[in-house]
Amino acid sequence: MSERRIGVYICHCGGNISDYVDVAEVRDAVADEPGVVHAETTMFACSDGAQHDMIQKIQDEHLDGLVVASCSPKLHLFTFRGVSKRAGLNPYQYTQVNIREQDSWAHGGDPVGATRKAIGLVRAGIAKTGASVPLDPIGVDTTARALVVGGGIAGLRAAIGLADLGLGVALVEREAQLGGWVARFGPMFPHERSGHDLIEDLVAEVRKRSSITVFTRAELVGKSGSFGNYSAELRVTSPDGGEPETVRTEVGAIVIATGFDTYQPEAGEYGYGIEGVLTLAEFKALVDTTPGPLHYKDRPVRTIAYIYCVGNRQEGGNAYCSKYCCSAAVHESIQVSDHDVSARQYHLYRDIRTYGRYELMYEESRKRGSVYMKFPDDTPPSVERGKDGKLLVTTVDALTGGERVSLEADLVVLVTGMVPRQNSSLTDLLKLPLGSDGFYNEIHPKLRPVETVVDGVMIAGACQGPKTSSESVASGLAAVTQCGGMLMRGTAELDPLVATVNAEACTACGECEEACPYGAIHRVTNGEGEVMTIDATACKGCGGCAPYCPEDAIDLLGNTDEQIRGMIDNLLEAGVA
Amino acid sequence: MTPLIADEVHVESPEAAVAPPSVRLDPDLLSDIKRFGAADVSACFSCGNCTAICPLSDGDGTFPRRMIRYAQLGMKDALISSKELWSCYHCGTCSDSCPTQADPAGFMAAARRYAIASYDRTRLARTLSTRAVLGTIIALALAAFFALFMYASHGVERASRLALFDFIPERLIHLTGVVVMSLVALAALVGVASMVAGIARREGVRFRDVLGGPGAWGRSLRALWLALGIEALGQRRYRNDCGEAAEAEPLYRRRWLIHALTLWGFLGLFLATILDYGLALIGVKATGTPVPIWYPVRLLGTVAGAAMVYGATLLIWNRLRRANVTASQSQFSDWLLLALVWVTGVTGFAIEVALYLPHPPTWGYWVFLVHVAVAIELVLLLPFTKLAHAIYRPVALFFHALAGTRTAESN
Numbered sequence: 001m002s003e004r005r006i007g008v009y010i011c012h013c014g015g016n017i018s019d020y021v022d023v024a025e026v027r028d029a030v031a032d033e034p035g036v037v038h039a040e041t042t043m044f045a046c047s048d049g050a051q052h053d054m055i056q057k058i059q060d061e062h063l064d065g066l067v068v069a070s071c072s073p074k075l076h077l078f079t080f081r082g083v084s085k086r087a088g089l090n091p092y093q094y095t096q097v098n099i100r101e102q103d104s105w106a107h108g109g110d111p112v113g114a115t116r117k118a119i120g121l122v123r124a125g126i127a128k129t130g131a132s133v134p135l136d137p138i139g140v141d142t143t144a145r146a147l148v149v150g151g152g153i154a155g156l157r158a159a160i161g162l163a164d165l166g167l168g169v170a171l172v173e174r175e176a177q178l179g180g181w182v183a184r185f186g187p188m189f190p191h192e193r194s195g196h197d198l199i200e201d202l203v204a205e206v207r208k209r210s211s212i213t214v215f216t217r218a219e220l221v222g223k224s225g226s227f228g229n230y231s232a233e234l235r236v237t238s239p240d241g242g243e244p245e246t247v248r249t250e251v252g253a254i255v256i257a258t259g260f261d262t263y264q265p266e267a268g269e270y271g272y273g274i275e276g277v278l279t280l281a282e283f284k285a286l287v288d289t290t291p292g293p294l295h296y297k298d299r300p301v302r303t304i305a306y307i308y309c310v311g312n313r314q315e316g317g318n319a320y321c322s323k324y325c326c327s328a329a330v331h332e333s334i335q336v337s338d339h340d341v342s343a344r345q346y347h348l349y350r351d352i353r354t355y356g357r358y359e360l361m362y363e364e365s366r367k368r369g370s371v372y373m374k375f376p377d378d379t380p381p382s383v384e385r386g387k388d389g390k391l392l393v394t395t396v397d398a399l400t401g402g403e404r405v406s407l408e409a410d411l412v413v414l415v416t417g418m419v420p421r422q423n424s425s426l427t428d429l430l431k432l433p434l435g436s437d438g439f440y441n442e443i444h445p446k447l448r449p450v451e452t453v454v455d456g457v458m459i460a461g462a463c464q465g466p467k468t469s470s471e472s473v474a475s476g477l478a479a480v481t482q483c484g485g486m487l488m489r490g491t492a493e494l495d496p497l498v499a500t501v502n503a504e505a506c507t508a509c510g511e512c513e514e515a516c517p518y519g520a521i522h523r524v525t526n527g528e529g530e531v532m533t534i535d536a537t538a539c540k541g542c543g544g545c546a547p548y549c550p551e552d553a554i555d556l557l558g559n560t561d562e563q564i565r566g567m568i569d570n571l572l573e574a575g576v577a
Numbered sequence: 578m579t580p581l582i583a584d585e586v587h588v589e590s591p592e593a594a595v596a597p598p599s600v601r602l603d604p605d606l607l608s609d610i611k612r613f614g615a616a617d618v619s620a621c622f623s624c625g626n627c628t629a630i631c632p633l634s635d636g637d638g639t640f641p642r643r644m645i646r647y648a649q650l651g652m653k654d655a656l657i658s659s660k661e662l663w664s665c666y667h668c669g670t671c672s673d674s675c676p677t678q679a680d681p682a683g684f685m686a687a688a689r690r691y692a693i694a695s696y697d698r699t700r701l702a703r704t705l706s707t708r709a710v711l712g713t714i715i716a717l718a719l720a721a722f723f724a725l726f727m728y729a730s731h732g733v734e735r736a737s738r739l740a741l742f743d744f745i746p747e748r749l750i751h752l753t754g755v756v757v758m759s760l761v762a763l764a765a766l767v768g769v770a771s772m773v774a775g776i777a778r779r780e781g782v783r784f785r786d787v788l789g790g791p792g793a794w795g796r797s798l799r800a801l802w803l804a805l806g807i808e809a810l811g812q813r814r815y816r817n818d819c820g821e822a823a824e825a826e827p828l829y830r831r832r833w834l835i836h837a838l839t840l841w842g843f844l845g846l847f848l849a850t851i852l853d854y855g856l857a858l859i860g861v862k863a864t865g866t867p868v869p870i871w872y873p874v875r876l877l878g879t880v881a882g883a884a885m886v887y888g889a890t891l892l893i894w895n896r897l898r899r900a901n902v903t904a905s906q907s908q909f910s911d912w913l914l915l916a917l918v919w920v921t922g923v924t925g926f927a928i929e930v931a932l933y934l935p936h937p938p939t940w941g942y943w944v945f946l947v948h949v950a951v952a953i954e955l956v957l958l959l960p961f962t963k964l965a966h967a968i969y970r971p972v973a974l975f976f977h978a979l980a981g982t983r984t985a986e987s988n
Contacts, residue, residue, distance in 0.1 A: 303604060344604040369607075369619050372648055394599045399623045400646050402656070404599035 004035030004130050006394040007063045007188035008122065008354060009054065011045035011070035013100055020104040022115045024068070030118045035130045037061055045070045052081050058087035065089075065129035065187040069097040069122045076392030090134035092496065092558055097125035115224040120574030135557055137493040138536045141226035143252035144168060146483045146488065147424070149220050152180025153195075153469050154461025155257035156202040159479035162255075167487055170249045171206065172234055173216045178203050180259050182469055186288030189331040195469070215247065215355075220254075223429055224548045225521070226538035227455040228252050228492050253456045256440065257472075257477045258426065260418040260462035263311030263318065269414075270307050276391050276411050279310075280329055283413045287332050293340035296411055300323040300367065301343070305393045305409040307381055308349040312417040320437045322466035324418025330365050337368045345370045346407055348381050348395050373405075374398040377415025383412050430457055431517075450479040455494075458482055466525040497558035498539040499546060505553035506531045511556060512545035521545060583679035602651035606700055610648050612707045612712070613694070615687035615907045616680035620643045627681040629669035632818035640664065641671055641681035644688060657692040658775030660980075663966070663973030665689075666819040668832075669902025675899055683906055684774050690910055693965045696768035697929040702961040709909035719957070724948035726753070730937050739937035739947045741928070743772030749855060751864075759956045765968050766959040776976050808978075809971045829951055830891065832903070840967075841916065844882020846925070849874050872931065879929065886922035889915055914963040917955040924948035 005153045012018035023041045023432055031039040038061055045068050055238030058066065066089060068080050073096040083092035085281055099118045107114040144167050148159045157555050159171045177183065179197070184193025204211050208272045215236055222233030232254070235246040262281045265272035272279075276296060278286065286296060294301040306329050312322050325506040326349070333345045354362040366372065373395060381395035386408065420438035427434065433453055435441040443451045450458045458479035461472035486492055501512075508530035513521040520538035523530055534545075534554075546554045555561055607618070621642075628634045628642045658664070665685045666752040672682040694703040705712045734744055742750075776785070787797045806815050815833040828834060835850040852874045856862040861980045870876050893915050895904040924944050931941030959965060 039985070272971050346602075366619060373650065396647070397650060398654070400643060400650065400652065403652070404654065405650060407602040407604070407651070408601040 001420050004065055005037045005061060005063050006035045006065035006067060006126060006129055006253045008033075008039040008067045008126060009045050009050075009069065010039070010041045010099075010118075010122065010327040011068065012041060012043045013070060013104075015046065016329055017070070017100050017104040017118075020114045021099060021118045022109050022111065022116075024100075025115055026118045029124050030126060032182065033123060033126050035065065036126060036300065037063065039303065039541060045143075046079055048077055051079075054080075054083050055087040055206045057430055058084070058089050062090060063087075064093060065126075065132060066094045067097060067122065067125045067129050068094070069099045069118065069125065071100040072102075080316070084548055089429055092135040093124040093129055093132040095132070097121050097329045101164075113122055116574065117576050120571045123565035123570040123574055126134060127570045131560065131563040131566050133556075135496040137497050138498070140226075140228040140492045140494060140537050141486050142485050142490060142492050143230075143250050145170065145249075145251045146248065146253045146255060147220070147230070147232050147251040148255045148257060150180070150257035150461065150463070151175075151214070151216070151257055152257060152259045152461060152472070153180035153182045153199065153202065154259070154472040155180075155255070156206060156478050157259060157473045158255050158460055158476035159212050160202065160205050160209065161477050162483060163211045165480065165484045165488060167483065168251075169210070169212040170232070170234075170251060171212055171214045172220055173214070173479060174219055176217050176239065178206070178214065178216065183422050184288075185284065187335065188469065189327060189361060200471075210556045213249075218247075220426060222431065223254075225250075226513030226535055227494065228401065228486070228537065230254065230456065233432065241432055253458065253483045254429070254430070255458045255460055255476070255483065256426070256432065256463055256478060257459075257461040257479075258421055258423055258463040260420045260466065263322075263416040263419050265310055265414055270310055270381065271385075271391070271412060272414060274383065274385050274412075276381060276409075277414065278411065279414050279416045280325060280332075281416065281548045283411070284328070286331055287335050290339075294336050296341065299410065301336075301410040302340075303407070304333070304385075304411045304413060305381075305391070305407060306333065306344070306345070306347045306351070306413045306415055307383070307393070308347065308359050308415040310414040310416045311419070313350065318417070318419060320466070321353060323353055323355070324468045325415045325417045326353045327355075327468070329355055329359070329413065330361045330370075332359060332413075333365050333507050334368065335363070337370075337515075339411075341368070346409070347372045348375055348393070348394075349373070350377060418462055421463065423463075430454055432457065432459075434466070437465065439463065442569070448483055449551065456486065474544065494537060495541065495555070497541040497553050498536045498549070499534050499541065499543065501532050503531045503533075506553045507551055507553075508532055511548040513547040513551065515545045517542070526539065582628070593787065600652055600655065602650060603653045603828055604651050604891075606651040606653050606656070607648050610611070610684075610687055610691045614689040614706075614906070616678075617683045618645045618648060618681075618684050620640060621649065621675075621679040621681070622677060626674050626676060627709065630670050630674045631665075632670070633814060634661075641685050645679070645681060645684055648684070648688065653695075654775060655779070656688060657695045658772075658779040658782070660973040660976045661778050662688055662692055663970045664977065666815045667903045668819040672902055674870070682902060686908075689969075691907070692772075692932065693768075693961075693963075693969065694736045696771050696965075696969065697764070697961060698767055699961070701958075702965065705913060705958070705961055706908070708912045712909050715960075716954070720947075723753075723953050724946050727946060727949055730815070734939060734942050735938070736937070738867070738930050739928075739941045740865065741942065744942045745949060747857075747864045751897045753953060754956070757953055761956060761959050765965075768960055768965070770969060772972055774820075776973065777958055779978055780980060782979065784873070796979065798983045800975050803981070804971050804974035804985045805979035807914070808974045810840075812840075812973045814967070835891040837888075837890045837894075838884040839892065842883070842885025842888060842922070843918065845877055846885060846922075849878035849881060867932070878925075880930075882922055882925050885918065887920055891921040893919060906978060910963045913958075917951060917958070917962075921948065921952045921955055924951065925928040942974040 008030055010023045014021055017023060027039045027041050030036060038057060044050055066084055070076060077096045080094050080096060084091045084094045099121055103114050103117050105314060146167055147170045147171050148155045151171055155171065156178060159169045162169045180223040182195035183199040188195050206214065215234055217239065218234045220232055221235045223230055225231045230251050232249050232251055234249065236245045236247055238245065262279065265279065271277045287294065308326060312318050312320065326456040336343050349372060353394040375395045376398055379396045381393055384392050386392040390408045391412050392406055393409055393412060394404060396404055397401060431454055440463050442449050442459060442464060443453060450460055452459055458481040460469060460476040495566050508523060509525065512532055518538050518540055521532055521537045524533045541556060543556050546556060610749055621648055623642055625642045626638050628765065632641050644659060644662060667682055667686055669682045672680045673682055690706040711902060720967040727749065730746055730749050732746065734741050786793055788794065813835050836925060853864060858866045896907045896911065924947050927944045928948060931938055
């Protein structure tokens, strides 16, 4: 007989479960399982009242294990781990059994079968908890210093924010100058301050803070260590072309703010390559550097045609919307009219996305006489050079009768968006996840917007996807907050559900070391010879190493072989597996 | 989406050969129309509220929105070849419901002025619509010219009775009239031809659709009746669809009626003048022979004159007190036409009163001189002032009716 004292709760989930699964029958079937001292059904296990009763029962009955059969662990694993913790029970001795998504919802047409499956799943859960041992979170001392990769507007603002929290900062910039794209910009929306001035202010703030170390002409080329304690290897090129220097710096977290590239049209794409056909970036540079009415190659520019969505929202290419380019182009058109009220500006667009307050710029540009012409998705405009040397843009205006119309322009602006910057060595080094668009991916777009699946590595700014500079700064500051949460206490807790090596069985064959995708397994020499050891702070508990071990010497805490076997046996017994 | 690749040297592909030629946009069109009094339609974002609420924009008619769009883009030919431009009676409902205060009704009126100027080969219509001071000088100078021209050949001012044609020779008046009307007919013909060519091309109406064979003739005559009889003279849609948006005005103040009275009066006076000349030609009654007030031609003239003066007076009164959306904005061309019509009508009545006074007053001769000069000016300026709508609107209405009969047959 087991000596365990396990409590089992079977949830009705209103009727989501109990309409198809006979929860009373499940309770009766498992009440006499070995180690079970208490079994009951409950209408909503997650309700406050039920949680309160559970805590009471755990304490009164001195339970040492808890099983709740309800919904997916994605919903309530942490709820009932919390219940266990509050009741004084080790949270890792709690097992969540999913009899809703994986049973009642899936087998609504077969109540008898669903009930039988529930019995099997609950018995397996009881077996898992029955074989569980108390586990403690892994405590890690963290280094109070962060590495920021990229000295654009997001990286600069993040560095200042981190320093203001009291953390040390290593700021790494590949170019010779800090500032990235924004440093080259003239007036920017919505406040018309020049990008150059904004960056100058930020760089001055960076210089004021002695806790920020700036490395320019530098790249992150190596990373070792584990969560909370990384050792970063930087290669710093000397300005005089001498031998690059390697610098090592210890950091607790890394913020990646490597920015974007602009889309570069193919030759001939909307006439790109013809003189007078410019990308948005080239046009902005022209507007920023031309005093007074716009001139191009010493000729006055009276008529401008903008073609939107170039390089974006294309099937088989960049399917995404870069979302900043409409506002940026509209803003430029207002600047053009600031210097020349009579300039004629035609905007050929698919959709105008000047969201939020930028809508006001769109209104302003229309008020100043900009003409907006929507072309159908399947009829993009074309650009050619006319016989007289003028640019001839032909399009269809969806708001008239579908006539093809053409206009003569002095300048054609291809409103190009953002593309991911080619940083494959950095991506490979940090094992950063890429989304389908090629930008770095966060864990969750709403709830964990700056964290990546790589612990301690945050993303900020346009390396994550197209952003305006204000959105970039906001995400940089979000990364600051996240770093603060990890590093300010000096210690961090990690889940103890990691792999361990039974040193007595290990023959140090090294199979596991090769299998580990996180570099968490190393060979060490102890008193009796060589064994493999697993760094608990680097291990993600994926279990990838265990099947490679010929000696069966690796076990996964929280999912031990004994636990898994017990679950399988019970499922087989119930005829479910 | 596949981006189009265009080489520097344009190679005509087979598809390009069959695709209709693209319309070259005129970037100055909108600013030009603004000179004709259009409000700033840059504010228009093509929501289509105006089209939705317009009582006349039915079927595939998408005005005023599309007209504004043509102007915004610079599609000049499409704009001045749109028969829809002339459907509108300027009720102002669209301007009331415009969310951006772009004043579509005011735009339509300005676009019509622009179209009149575009059909005109001289620059007179453009000057009279866009330059108030110069226009006023031209109008006064013309009147003075005709007055002096007539006065140069003046005869005696009899005191016993008001012998107007002893003062200004009847032959001179008739001859001047014939010359002026011939000039007007020529200018109108040029304008109408240019308008018809544009609309026909735009509507896809070919010569044989209008005059090729008995079926086409039948359709065309029917369309002509609908355009001239039912709509231009009968004012059916003006009466039924373009009524006052707010609480109904009493009948005698309704827009359609005062417009119709002015129109009918004008035509009645024109007819009376022609008849009087005709009676003289066939020797029934020499011009200037005293007749009683009930004499048919005189009676026609009196009634028609009363109608025209009543209508013109109310039109002026409405504009002065900005009685409705339409009358709230007045351009020089509005005042010019109303002034010419009103002066012609009022001087005519003054002469009639003078004729029947027991002691003919001498001012009758001078009023007569003014009357003749202004009336001739009114006719001469017909293709160049707002009055040109009297020739262009029926043309547009004809194409409207034609499109209607063609649709009806194809259904």
